Amino acid sequence: MTKKEQQNVTPYKWVGKKNPPVENHRFVLGSGTYVDDIKMDNMHHAALVPSPYAHAAIKSIDTSEALNVPGVIAVVTGEDIVQSTNPLKQYLEIPGVDWYPLAAGSVKYAGEWVAAVVAEDRFIAEDAAELVKVEYEPLPNVLDPEKAMSDNAVPVHDKHPSNIMWQRKFTWGEVESDFNDSDDEIEFRCRWNRNSTVPLETFGVITKWDEGRKILDVWASIQMPQYPEQIAEALKIPLNCVRVHYDVDVGGSYGVKRGIKHTVLVGYISKRYGVPVKLIEDRLENMRGSDMHGPDRIFDVKAAFDKNGKINSLKMRTIDDEGAYPGRSPLQMGKPIGAIVGAYKIKSVEYEGVAVTTNKTGQVAVRGFGQSPTNFAIEMAVDKVAKKLGLSPIEIRKQNFIQPQDFPYQIPSGTTYDSGDYPAVLNKALKLANYEKLLKWQEEERKKGRMIGIGVATCIEPGGGNALFEPLLNPKNDKTTFPESCQVKVDQKGKVTASIAFSSAGQGHQTLVATILAEELNIDRDDIRVVYSDSLSSLPSQSPVASRMAIVLGGATSGAARRIKDKMIKIAAHNLNEPPEQLYWDGSTVKCNNNSHKELTWDEIVKIAHITYHKMPEGMDPGIQSQFVLEVPTGGTLPTPDGKVQMYPCYSFSAHIPVVELNPDTGKVEFLNYYIADDCGTVINPDIVKGMVVGGVAHGIGAALYEQFSYDNNGQMIAQTFMDYLLPSTMEVPHIDIVKHCTPSPLTSMGQKGVGEGGYMSAPAAIVNAVNDALVPFDSEISHVPITPYDVIQKIFINKGGTHIV
Amino acid sequence: MSNHKVQIEVNGKNIEAEVSGRTHLADFLRNNLNLTGTHIGCEHGVCGCCTVLMDEEPIRSCIILAVQADGHKIKTVEGMSEINQETGKRELSNIQKAFWEGHGLQCGFCTPGMLLTTEALLAENPDPTDQEIREALSGNICRCTGYLQIVEAVKLAAKMNKNSTLVYLPEEV
Known part of the structure; x- marks a missing residue:
């Protein structure tokens, strides 16, 4: 083995080691810079006029009184916006369904923005907004997605007579014959009600149009692919006139910070009225008018299986209530196709998705991009099969797992899972939970009348993100790339700075990049700066969605670092008069295989590159810098006509075992323990990974037990504040025990996979299974989320001979 | 007005x-x-x-x-932090150091509220149990962390108040 090869097997020095994230310093100081912390001269503020009706024609808007308020410079209505901007991008082909920042002609949900008031002060803007007089003619509304699908339903968009925005049935494999050949089948309906990840920072944006430079500067609380592109398109300006500043801390996002309508609105105002404009949602606007709700689905599921527990085929139909404007949200029925059989060897699948509009707030991408609801349906099906056969939830899963030797494994929908060891991970979870003992204890406690439930759910977390659901749901959109990039430079003093091209919302990207650079370049992590650039000075980026940054930003960072090292080796080779193949890095010194006296240090090479150019190889650029744009691994291929697709590159896996107790008097679901085994390949920073997993579970607990944007019969959202939209606190989220497993991905620079979404994908399924396990003695089941105390009490009451609770 | x-x-x-x-x-x-x-x-x-x-x-x-x-x-x-008059460097409180070291945060938005609530808790109860920490912080919502590392950070802060050499943090620039 050469010394160079020895270097390659050296264990990681930085990767996977406990090392506090670098971002934490500014956050504990309270010196993070969120969009509302940014102020500028002559900054104006926008306040919004919302619709009180779920569906109504706008007869007239009288802005005169508002305009008379001193300090108000403009009142903008939907008509102004329609005349001057293009509709906001939606990802389906849906003629007649136009989405603008402000409603024009009619309002389609309660809370939809009708007008915006611009004033020198937010108080003035809010006061004046109350003086805008809008005359409405109420129209019948449609709220139930199944009713909305019928032929005689009221159309939400009168130029698109059907409320069905997209519908497609995929069949992968011999579904009908697999059903016919199976011993038995189950069939059920389950419901994932409308919730969202609701960050504590609402969405906010500042825009400023510079007429002389022809640039629209944007600062926003944003996490969104193609944000600058969509701003430019809507405002009808060239893309290189939009400069999004990414050095803005985002106060939580989890997918939803996609305020394109807000940005286009204030961008238009800035350009039209020549002032910088800030729009910060208040909580009510965020909950009701922001178009940032999450999936709202009805699942009809059938599974066919043999007596021994082998699941052969799956049929799933999902109806998703998109709210008034579909935007990007129907694509959330596409992503689950990449993990449609979960962790199981199911031979064939029929999957139908239906996207329906109703008179409700619009949806947007939410953590997991639709996979959390789908995994809830899959895992519920697995438990039901087990129950019908009298098998344990562990037996059924082990019986059907894809085995370690099967990888790479292609599922019926055409996606290949890269790697995994599902039995090993589940076994670790069982060991952590002391499962056998736990079952015995449960049996004992049940005899005493306690309602204890032990849930099991597993989850495949697709990571990497290639957005192939875009062409899958809309063949006119033939986008097949989803790159990420990193720029690295070594300055005159030998210090390293990397530049990335998106904003972070707590995922720790600076730590990720600094850790990988420290590893690749063998320098101290805390000597490295990682800065956020802007959309004009950056390379291609698709933002931190889809659990993708460890994979693609990590890969791009490694790629850029290796180019730096290559260049430095070439400079050293030239100066040491040795072929590059004979040179290797020893720490931060380049040494020579066949001559131990020949070496050049990092600082000496830096000096040659930056100062003593006469020592550089001929034709080489001065300085030491590199760029790397990484196409997502396995990207670049369109879906097949029958809808087979390599959805994402990397597949993480986790197994959750929550232990719950139901309170027979109050119906409250309380956690006694929560165990997780998790495999996301090589871990870059263990603190960040742990936070992602546990934080995802907290969101899952919210979805499973507490959070719902509920509506009344008039289409009024009745959970509009944190008093009625319930966010789990320290009292609802239990202590969580985690054990790690590592199956490296063969597709990434260090074997890393994604980890941002798995906790949220597993937890609702596991918790519902736990509650239903607790209800076994009552011979009843709950098949919707959130499960409220009322639901639990009602099941107990009915079991005792009652009919229902009023 | x-x-x-x-x-x-x-x-x-x-x-x-x-x-x-x-x-x-x-x-x-x-x-x-x-x-x-x-x-x-x-x-x-x-x-x-x-x-x-x-x-x-x-x-x-x-x-x-x-x-x-x-x-x-x-x-x-x-x-919560202050400039050391001798060195001219800004020095973090133990609670801030513990939240950094223990990664008791992600996006940082709830963090100032968490830090100050923790300060009040530890002033009253220097050695809180997990349950006491959870009760004290129950009015501070965090959407990122799921609270586990926050609770651990508070425990670390309590320990640091007795022995401030417990944490490793990157050297300040």
Whole structure:
């Protein structure tokens, strides 16, 4: 083995080691810079006029009184916006369904923005907004997605007579014959009600149009692919006139910070009225008018299986209530196709998705991009099969797992899972939970009348993100790339700075990049700066969605670092008069295989590159810098006509075992323990990974037990504040025990996979299974989320001979 | 709107200002004093992002008017660290160091409120149990972390108050 090869097997020095994230310093100081912390001269503020009706024609808007308020410079209505901007991008082909920042002609949900008031002060803007007089003619509304699908339903968009925005049935494999050949089948309906990840920072944006430079500067609380592109398109300006500043801390996002309508609105105002404009949602606007709700689905599921527990085929139909404007949200029925059989060897699948509009707030991408609801349906099906056969939830899963030797494994929908060891991970979870003992204890406690439930759910977390659901749901959109990039430079003093091209919302990207650079370049992590650039000075980026940054930003960072090292080796080779193949890095010194006296240090090479150019190889650029744009691994291929697709590159896996107790008097679901085994390949920073997993579970607990944007019969959202939209606190989220497993991905620079979404994908399924396990003695089941105390009490009451609770 | 003169001690500094009657304390701190470490999450007193200490007690600065703070002492996250007069370097409190070291945060938005609530907790109870920590922080929502590392950070802070050499942190530049 050469010394160079020895270097390659050296264990990681930085990767996977406990090392506090670098971002934490500014956050504990309270010196993070969120969009509302940014102020500028002559900054104006926008306040919004919302619709009180779920569906109504706008007869007239009288802005005169508002305009008379001193300090108000403009009142903008939907008509102004329609005349001057293009509709906001939606990802389906849906003629007649136009989405603008402000409603024009009619309002389609309660809370939809009708007008915006611009004033020198937010108080003035809010006061004046109350003086805008809008005359409405109420129209019948449609709220139930199944009713909305019928032929005689009221159309939400009168130029698109059907409320069905997209519908497609995929069949992968011999579904009908697999059903016919199976011993038995189950069939059920389950419901994932409308919730969202609701960050504590609402969405906010500042825009400023510079007429002389022809640039629209944007600062926003944003996490969104193609944000600058969509701003430019809507405002009808060239893309290189939009400069999004990414050095803005985002106060939580989890997918939803996609305020394109807000940005286009204030961008238009800035350009039209020549002032910088800030729009910060208040909580009510965020909950009701922001178009940032999450999936709202009805699942009809059938599974066919043999007596021994082998699941052969799956049929799933999902109806998703998109709210008034579909935007990007129907694509959330596409992503689950990449993990449609979960962790199981199911031979064939029929999957139908239906996207329906109703008179409700619009949806947007939410953590997991639709996979959390789908995994809830899959895992519920697995438990039901087990129950019908009298098998344990562990037996059924082990019986059907894809085995370690099967990888790479292609599922019926055409996606290949890269790697995994599902039995090993589940076994670790069982060991952590002391499962056998736990079952015995449960049996004992049940005899005493306690309602204890032990849930099991597993989850495949697709990571990497290639957005192939875009062409899958809309063949006119033939986008097949989803790159990420990193720029690295070594300055005159030998210090390293990397530049990335998106904003972070707590995922720790600076730590990720600094850790990988420290590893690749063998320098101290805390000597490295990682800065956020802007959309004009950056390379291609698709933002931190889809659990993708460890994979693609990590890969791009490694790629850029290796180019730096290559260049430095070439400079050293030239100066040491040795072929590059004979040179290797020893720490931060380049040494020579066949001559131990020949070496050049990092600082000496830096000096040659930056100062003593006469020592550089001929034709080489001065300085030491590199760029790397990484196409997502396995990207670049369109879906097949029958809808087979390599959805994402990397597949993480986790197994959750929550232990719950139901309170027979109050119906409250309380956690006694929560165990997780998790495999996301090589871990870059263990603190960040742990936070992602546990934080995802907290969101899952919210979805499973507490959070719902509920509506009344008039289409009024009745959970509009944190008093009625319930966010789990320290009292609802239990202590969580985690054990790690590592199956490296063969597709990434260090074997890393994604980890941002798995906790949220597993937890609702596991918790519902736990509650239903607790209800076994009552011979009843709950098949919707959130499960409220009322639901639990009602099941107990009915079991005792009652009919229902009023 | 009526305007009122107020005198408030903020982070040890005496502030005299004229504020409108409807300005809540969080807006006053953020807009008038540029203390943007105090964050506004819900403006109806539920989420706890805007928590500051008033006379050492945690309060929600979004549902207290600036005029109500007249004559009181306010401490914000900016007041938790201080410049060491000898070295000229800003020094973090143990609670801040523990949240950094223990990764008791992600996006940082709820963090100032968490830090200040923790300060009040540890002042009253220097050695809290997990359950006591969870109860004390139950009015501070975090959407990122699931609280586990926050609870661990508070425990670390309590330990550090007895032995401040416990943490490794990157050397300050």
